Amino acid sequence: MTYLEVKNVTHHFFKEQQVATALENVNFTVNSGEFVSFLGPSGCGKSTLLSLLAGLLKPTTGSINFAESDVEIGYMLQQDFLFPWKTIEDNVALGLKLLKREEDRSIVDELLEQFELAHTKKLYPPQLSGGMRQRIALARTLAVKPTLLLLDEPFSALDFRSKLSLENFVSDTLKQFSTTTILVTHDISEAIAMSDKVFIFSPRPGTIVKSFIIPQEVRELTPFEARNAPAFQVLFQEIWKELDSDEY
Amino acid sequence: MNIEQLQQQYNEKRRREKRKIFSFQILLLVGLLLFWEVTTHFRILDPLIFSSPRAVGSLFITKITDGTLFPHIAITLFETVVGFILGTLLGTLLAISLWSSKTFANVMDPYLVVLNAMPKVAIGPMILVVFGPNMLAVLVMGVLISVIISTIVIFSAFQQVNENYIKVMQLFRASKYETFRHVILPASTPTIISTLKVNVGLSWVGVIVGEFLVSSSGLGYLIISGFQVFNFTLVFLALLIIIVLATIMYKGVELIERKVLEKQ
Numbered sequence: 001m002t003y004l005e006v007k008n009v010t011h012h013f014f015k016e017q018q019v020a021t022a023l024e025n026v027n028f029t030v031n032s033g034e035f036v037s038f039l040g041p042s043g044c045g046k047s048t049l050l051s052l053l054a055g056l057l058k059p060t061t062g063s064i065n066f067a068e069s070d071v072e073i074g075y076m077l078q079q080d081f082l083f084p085w086k087t088i089e090d091n092v093a094l095g096l097k098l099l100k101r102e103e104d105r106s107i108v109d110e111l112l113e114q115f116e117l118a119h120t121k122k123l124y125p126p127q128l129s130g131g132m133r134q135r136i137a138l139a140r141t142l143a144v145k146p147t148l149l150l151l152d153e154p155f156s157a158l159d160f161r162s163k164l165s166l167e168n169f170v171s172d173t174l175k176q177f178s179t180t181t182i183l184v185t186h187d188i189s190e191a192i193a194m195s196d197k198v199f200i201f202s203p204r205p206g207t208i209v210k211s212f213i214i215p216q217e218v219r220e221l222t223p224f225e226a227r228n229a230p231a232f233q234v235l236f237q238e239i240w241k242e243l244d245s246d247e248y
Numbered sequence: 249m250n251i252e253q254l255q256q257q258y259n260e261k262r263r264r265e266k267r268k269i270f271s272f273q274i275l276l277l278v279g280l281l282l283f284w285e286v287t288t289h290f291r292i293l294d295p296l297i298f299s300s301p302r303a304v305g306s307l308f309i310t311k312i313t314d315g316t317l318f319p320h321i322a323i324t325l326f327e328t329v330v331g332f333i334l335g336t337l338l339g340t341l342l343a344i345s346l347w348s349s350k351t352f353a354n355v356m357d358p359y360l361v362v363l364n365a366m367p368k369v370a371i372g373p374m375i376l377v378v379f380g381p382n383m384l385a386v387l388v389m390g391v392l393i394s395v396i397i398s399t400i401v402i403f404s405a406f407q408q409v410n411e412n413y414i415k416v417m418q419l420f421r422a423s424k425y426e427t428f429r430h431v432i433l434p435a436s437t438p439t440i441i442s443t444l445k446v447n448v449g450l451s452w453v454g455v456i457v458g459e460f461l462v463s464s465s466g467l468g469y470l471i472i473s474g475f476q477v478f479n480f481t482l483v484f485l486a487l488l489i490i491i492v493l494a495t496i497m498y499k500g501v502e503l504i505e506r507k508v509l510e511k512q
Contacts, residue, residue, distance in 0.1 A: 056418060075419045081412045085434040094430070098420040144420070 002067055003032040003180050004053075004148065009062030011048055021205035022048040026062070028199060028208060030180060035171075037183045037191035039239065040201025046184040049206070050075065050150045053182065066148075074146030074179075076154045080137035082125040088112070088136055089121045095144040104143075111139040114173075131162030138170060142177065149174065149181040155190065167194060167223040188239050192232055193223035200242050210242055299481040304488065307481050320486075324455060324466040325493060327383065331390020332451035332497075336444055338391065339398025346399070347406045347432065348424065360400055368393045369457045381462045389458030394450040398443045405439035406432050441505045448498050452490065 011023040022045040030036050038046050051057045053064060054073050082091045092108045112118045115135050125133055134154060141149065154170075155163040171194055174181055185191050191198045196219055200210045215231050226232055281301045287293040288300040295303070311317035346353040372389060379385040409432055417427045459468025467486045474482030 054419060056415070073419070075415075077412055077415070079412070081410070081416050083413065083431065083434070085437075086430075094416075095420045098417070098422045098426060098430075 001032045002029050003034070004030040004067070005063075005065045006053075007063045007065070009049075009052065009059045009064065011045070011052060011057065012060045023052075023059075024205040024207045026207055028211075030182065030197075032067070033178045033180055034197065035174065035181045035183070035195045036197045036199065037185060037195040038199050038201055039185060039188060039191045039243070040206060041203050041243070042186055044201045044203050045206030046201060047152055050152050050182070050184055053148070054150055068147065071148060072144055072146045074141035074144065074149045076137055076141050076149070076151045078153045079157050080125070080130075080133040082133055082136055082140070084125050086124075087121065088117070088123050088125065088128070091125065091136060092139045092143050094140060099144055101144070104145075107143050107145075108139075111143060115139055115169075129162075130158055131166055134158060134162075134166055135169065138173070142173070142179075145177075146179060149179045151181065151183040153185050153187075154183075156185070156187070163190075164224055170194075171223050188236055188243070189227055189232075190223070192218065192235050192239070193226040198239065200239065212239060296478065297480055299484045303481045304484045307485050311485070317485075317489075320466050320470055321489060321493070323383070324459065324468065324490075327386050327390055327455045327458070327466065328451050328493075328497070331387055331455055332394065332444075332447050334387070335391045335394030335451060335454075336398055336440070336447050338395045339443070339447075340402055340440060342395070342399040343402035343406060344428070346403045347428070353403070360396065363396045364400055368396075368454070372457055372461050375458075376461050381464060383462075385462050386455055386458030386466070389461075390451045390454035393454035393457075394447040397450070398447060401443050401446075402436065402440055405436040409435040438509060441501075441508060444501050445498065445505070448494065448501055452494050456490065 006026055006028050009023060009026040010021070013020040013022055026049065028036075038049065040046055048057065052059050054075050082088075083094070086094070089108060089112070092111060093102075093105055096102055096104055096108070109118070109121075112121060115138075117132060117135060117139070120128060120132065120136070125136070128136065134157075137154070151170075155166055158166060167190065183191070183194060192214060195214055198212045198214065199208045200212070201207070202209045212235065214235070218226050218229050218231050218235070221229060284293075284298070285301045288295040288298050308317070346356060369389070371392075375385050375388050375392070379388055413431045413435065414427060417431055422430070455466070456468040456471070459466040460472050463469050463472055467490050470486040471483050474480060474486065
């Protein structure tokens with residue numbers, strides 16, 4: 001079932017001296033519960049696309065349509081951006097508070113429990129490690145029960161070990177919640193290991209040049225195991241070639 | 249065992265260093281006072297102009313015992329504290345209004361630049377005429393001198409808050425007020441507190457200048473009246489009291505700063 005349909009979306013940034021085209025004629029659909037990745041070089045407009053989907057920006061032309069009217073979007077940024085002046089508990093509860101859904105506050109404890117971070121409840125973000133903070137940021141995002149989750153390179157600021165374990169963790173968590181997810185990244189392995197579908201973006205102005213369906217056998221594995229699957233290597237080579245040919 | 253000894257040695261060294269610095273500081277103070285006393289005693293410096301530590305000390309005791317000093321101290325202290333609090337509060341409020349409307353901020357920009365550049369004490373006489381020669385004029389002077397710079401500094405702190413924090417708020421559809429309360433204000437608290445430190449000094453300037461002009465009470469008045477009758481012992485006494493009080497206030501604000509920042 002199609003959950004999200006993006007049609008002929010083009011987006012420009014206007015400046016005094018010039019007009020920058022960030023996205024050009026982007027078309028794709030995402031099915032309910034699917035995990036989709038956008039892979040492309042830095043500055044190809046991937047983050048702009050997420051901002052458009054989140055409604056922070058309006059596309060210059062084109063349309064973005066959701067199958068349901070009741071869409072709650074969760075957005076995870078490259079860094080955690082937890083508020084250092086709030087406790088972990090209050091950080092996770094932030095969305096509920098702002099969306100006036102304080103009655104759902106029990107989910108905060110549930111999430112922290114599930115993420116094995118209940119002991120950090122009363123601590124402040126600077127007291128936690130980077131990987132822990134990013135998990136808290138995920139909890140903050142999930143607390144409002146998003147129907148669409150947008151991940152903007154959420155693992156890129158982490159060291160390799162935390163990155164791998166967090167990938168597993170996120171993939172696991174999202175499977176439980178069966179949330180439709182869009183991940184933006186420039187890391188080929190990450191895209192293959194986590195997704196059902198991968199769209200390749202060209203450099204600026206960004207547009208989709210190719211899409212890859214991840215084989216079922218890779219999808220079923222955790223992101224960490226997927227990296228060792230034979231099919232993974234084949235796909236990696238293919239995508240690598242595709243990206244390589246785009247850049248020149 | 250050995251490590252512990254080294255640690256002890258290290259601590260001992262630090263303690264000795266601290267004691268050394270402190271004794272030099274005391275020595276310098278004693279030296280200065282002694283220099284002052286000796287030079288005026290032997291008339292190398294004119295005691296009529298430079299007074300002497302002994303004269304200032306005995307005047308201090310007389311004025312304390314006859315109770316003529318305390319009211320002046322109380323008035324100046326009150327004016328400074330109120331001027332300082334109002335200046336910072338008004339500055340913060342103005343900064344909030346600038347933050348709440350980009351248009352307003354852009355319109356006000358050149359005016360803020362001019363007002364900031366203008367030496368506020370220059371309009372002292374105007375204030376005296378408008379508000380009359382009373383405490384209100386002194387307070388206005390004390391507030392005026394700190395309010396513009398507070399506004400500018402705090403507003404620029406508001407603007408420097410990491411955009412991504414604001415983005416997080418937007419994603420949860422936060423109102424402007426909520427964004428301010430949950431992000432802008434807590435993120436700028438350290439800056440607001442450091443303007444407090446600057447404002448302590450500025451308020452003293454404003455209040456003393458105000459008292460020079462109004463000339464009816466306070467430590468600034470004591471300086472001016474002492475000067476007019478060539479009683480420089482009184483001038484030095486008032487000056488020393490101001491120095492001590494201003495330092496205590498500054499240290500107090502520093503203490504508050506440490507308490508607040510600790511919490512964050």
